[in-house]
Amino acid sequence: MNDDIIKRIDRLESIDAIRQLAAKYSLALDMRDADAWVGLFPEDVKVGNGETGRAALRAWFDDTMRQQFDGTSHHIGGHIIEFDDPDHAQGVVYSKNEHETGPEWVIMQMIYVDRYERIDGRWYFRRRLPLYWYATDLNKPPIGGRKMRWPGREPYEGGYHDYFPSWKRFWERSGPDESPVAPPAPLERFIETMRGGAGAPKVRVR
Template sequence: MTDAALLARIDRLESLDAIRQLPAKYALALDMRDMDAMVSLFPADVRVGKDASGRVALRAYMDRTLRSPFTGTSHHIGGHVIEFDDPDHAHGVVYSKNEHETPVPGGRDEWVIMQMMYVDDYVRADGRWYFARRLPLYWYAADLNAPPTGPNKMRWPGTEAAEGNFHKLFPSYAEFWARDGAQEGPVPEPAPLDGFLNAMRRGASAPRVKVRAD
């Protein structure tokens, strides 16, 4: 192995570790309501909605969003798939199981649990890895004492139940339930090293998401 190849492999390993820490840092900063720490995980020119950009704008947006509809939160990070587009750009999917203390009318609180995943883009700038973009895909949100069985699993207190988008990025879920029995034909060759997520998506575009601060 050449010195250049060895350095490239070391760089990839160090990058993987740095990217894996981003969702954990995000969860800690969000739960502790440290807005400065949270926005430092995004590049200086991060886009905030259609008309704003920069960490100051993101900090103001997150500050507003995290005051309602919940008070305390706890985010538990799960499996994390990371793939590289080039040495300074990557993308990935990471699971998150969240808990929220949520005030409801009448002066009481409910404990809302949520299952979701983030579809992320990552970028390295000035030697540091950042989130370039986070797309949240939700499966359910419901009071701890009311399991979200059946349709319309997004059930925030005081709002109308709605369908989540947890499975919308990957066609296989709908295809599985649309067919009767196992698939026919040979099993395809394994996806390339940095092509697993793209192979699963099979060209599916990202669903439209009403973003929450989760």
């Protein structure tokens, strides 16, 4: 078998393994299996506040899930995966979520912006950036601005459109775009092309 075929098979297997990561993340989260969930991240995962490691991430998971939610369900949608090299990739994943939180049933639409890394033959999340369009009680459509509307909190923006500058440019125009149509994005550069060199937004995590 020649090197090209081997590389293509490896790429296909890597795509499937990364897609499985997103599905495993949702299952472990919704079933509250903290060990399974943190095992999807590398041993040196950054947790925040200067903390690193799976033990610190598991403590964060336990506190967050116990304090905020009675139950959750995360439904994975479209998943774009692009490779920087054979052992590093990035992706964008749609997720539609439901949360039982006290007396309210909160629905959410979001995307995850991911970085993946293969370590010792196994793919992990190196980083997940959650970007939210809305969160609201099932019976309260989130019309208007500040669509992140958690019970007992002031509404805020979730950064859903901030990662890709096309949203802002679209609404800055008063009519059709008169510039020349851009050529198709290079292979493995669809996300990067849509980003257009924009900086990463700062997003408030729920």
